[in-house]
Amino acid sequence: MKKLMQQKVKDLKRELVLEQAGRYFEEAGFEAVTMAELAKQCGISVGALYKLFASKDALFYAYVEYQIRKLHEAIVEKSATVTSVKEKLQIIVELKFETFCTKSKLIFDPIAGDPLFFTKLSHSRQNPAQIIYDYTAELLGELSKEQPLKSGDAMQLAYLFHSFLLGFVEHWLHFGGDLRAQSTIALEMFLKGVEER
Known part of the structure; x- marks a missing residue:
């Protein structure tokens, strides 16, 4: 019982640090942040921060995983009362674009802004976005029952879907504009590309 409580306290502390560090x-x-500055921002000692995260990279990856988990929870929550598969896909696009818009300082960072960041992340460890890909594949599988799609591989379509959305994000990063306003057209363009004619 004591170990369970200690673990829960550590998990809670970890989550609070992730929020503040994030x-x-x-x-x-x-790039501009040091572990000492992060510890100060979180109101803990540098040693306590290193007990939770072995390095700044480990902390950053944990932060990315935390943000993806929060995004997934928001998608599921917002989709709970929606019955249309296309509307659920639209929710994914809107929330994903919203997340990128609110994290723009990080996106421009040389490491986090690397267009292959998530690809590299998923090859070096378990892909934290897999839970969102799984949910998207489930939706695209349902959609294929309503409308024939060019590929019967729902997971392949899910990866293509998220890569397609990242194209919109990259365009926004380079040319500006209102990324949020592109969510409807992004979904329409993707669906036109994968629907069997």
Whole structure:
């Protein structure tokens, strides 16, 4: 019982640090931040921070995983009362674009802004976005029952879907504009590309 309580306290502390460190990453960018500054921002000692995260990279990856988990929870929550598969896909696009818009300082960072960041992340460890890909594949599988799609591999379509959305994000990063306003057209373009004619 005592070990369970200690683990719960550690998990809670870890989550609080991720929230605070995340805000600081978003403010200052990944490269500009040191572990000492992060510890100060979180109100803990540097040693306590290193007990939770072995390095700044480990903390950053944990932060990315935390943000993806929060995004997934928001998608599921917002989709709970929606019955249309296309509307659920639209929710994914809107929330994903919203997330990128609110994290723009990090996106411009040389490490986090690497267009292959998530690809590299998923090859070096378990892909934290897999839970979102699984959910998207489930939706695309349902959609294929309503409308024939060019590929019967729902997971392949899910990966293509998220890569397609990242194309919109990259365009926004380079040319500006209102990314949020592109969510409907992004979904329409993707679906036109994968629907069997």
